[in-house]
Amino acid sequence: MSRKYSITICDGPTCLHKKSKELGAAIEQCLKEHGLTDKVRINLSGCLGMCAKGPIMIINPGYTIYGGVTAGDVAEIIEKHIIKNKPVSRLAIEEDHLYNRFFRVFGDVNFFGKQLRIVLRNCGIIDPESIDDYLSVRGYEALARVLTEMKPSDVIDEVKKAGLRGRGGAGFPTGTKWFLTARETSDEKFVICNADEGDPGAFMDRSTIEGDPHSVIEGMCVGGYAVGAKKGFIYIRAEYPLAIKRLEKAIADAKNEGFLGDKIMGSDFSFDIEIRLGAGAFVCGEETALIHSIEGHRGMPRPRPPYPSVQGVFNKPTLINNVETWANIPVVILDGAEWFKSIGTEKSKGTKVFALAGKIKNTGLIEVPMGITLRSIIYDIGGGIPNNKKFKALQTGGPSGGCLSEEYLDTKIDYDSLAQAGSIMGSGGMIVLDEDTCMVNIAKFFLEFTENESCGKCAPCREGTKRMLEILTRITEGKGEDDDIKKLERLGKLIQKASLCGLGQSAPNPVLSTLKNFRSEYEEHIKEKKCRAKVCSALLGYEISEKCIGCTACKKVCPTGAISGIQKSRHVIDQSKCIRCGACFEACKFNAIKRT
């Protein structure tokens, strides 16, 4: 037997309860007895979403799923499946779900083992530009089912029951939003897909659209049917040309096949989708600003209420959801609310897509069940921090989010736990920071972004972020004053309370959360004029060590003549003349100049 097998055992809470740990131990024991330990790898995975049939184990290659396995079945499975390559049909589960197809076509278990793909179920599997490919993976069946078997109110009930919450970041219950839009009476209603993804380093929506545009379109059709809308808009930024091209093709193909347009598939329901391009203003991700932009006005938010469900595009009731939320809908309909709500935590159901970036080995786009720990994401899926550096913080939620320190690593991800820890779920950006990152500088980076993107309509956001940025800048330049921390906190809380829209209300979060979790770094910057990560160049000092051979290279580049010394002997920096430009550090070929 030369072939390698891998056995993946579900480590979700339900399977644990159903003795998956004991099952794992029995498998290990049995493999040892047969001398197969080297040939079979055992993996643990997060909840695989088949809790009713737990404990679940999957044997690859071949993707055989076994359910309800007890320690007593292990010998039979090993002897028949692993040794004789004959799966034990008595225990195998053969169901056609939408969600789990992923594991079947992918190896690479270390990266994908803990993931559960609902939104990204087809991303990286089908050809996004072929409607045939989408149809072959049960595409448009959810739409057909609601048109055949369900009243609009049934659809809303199903979405409500599933416990799906808005994936744009705020986590508003999707079913409730649908209900609020549906109950309005109006001659015209609209559906919007918010694809104005603007967080630095986030690309969840772009990848979803580029990898599987039809699932978003199908979700929107179902939403339109549920609330009684005939027209949908996809608001997407012009910086995503490939996503736009694929959406255009998908919409044209769907029209050709009769999934969009008049009297869809012979029913009484008509629905059409139009693409609207955004010019890349961050504030246009805010729903009221986005609506203004679609109407042709300048993208600026307005006070709510009235909410878009009452008064949206062209003052008509409008249902607006994020790309990821829409892509969940076909799965909720086909696999059912009962199944969907079995995944996740008590208050957050289903999965979340994250764009994993920063100081981490496997950067990438991942989708994990709610309730997985941050540690598991960083170390199991992400592979940990490269170059043996130490973990320092995890930034979630982009410019509206916060930085979490190591003590929060065992937090189980959901909307509420992240908010409690001082950050937010956000749309799904996740940036790992290591010990070489200066937290003050990171806070400054995100504030620069929001200060830049503030639309300027309300004073707290327009003026407040500017003042905060000034304070942060002077701290990083070594000119911090004693009460700067207090000022930052006061300003931050004020901006949170007084701003008009979500952009301003969340803009101080990166500063406030770093002040909470990394206060000592701010204090060091202000009082000791030190940057422990050695990032803030104004706070660095330079010294020449005994390694100096007296080549005079540093002396030649020093713009202020602070370096003295004769050829072939150790040079010295006059600290009173040094302006900390770092030119000598760059010039030295002998590593003789140290940053202090």
Place this chain on the structure above:
Amino acid sequence: MLTPLEIVKKKRAEAINRIVGKGYLSTKRVYVGMATCEIAAGSKDVMEVFQTAIKNGLTDVYLSQKGCAGRCNLEPTVEVVEEGCIPVKYGRVSRDMAHQIIERHLKKGEIIEEWVIR
């Protein structure tokens, strides 16, 4: 008259027929990642290599593009799927590597271990 569910099932059957007609089941399937990120990493070049090879007579290969699978740091990715075998994913594929994948893996069935994503 057919219900929407019956219509979609009929359309699905036709779609699957068309895909199978293109050789989906009988051959090795090669998927090249073609999302913005993959293209930025150079996947268009890789795709071109496979397309040219097919034009020049490479047979028994079903070539398709795919969206982003999430392996950002290992792009461009190329996946070779054969019925009944473990799917093989190659990472950081260059033009030259694509040529070798054609010669060694597609033509001779050799899996090029050192390039496989584990």
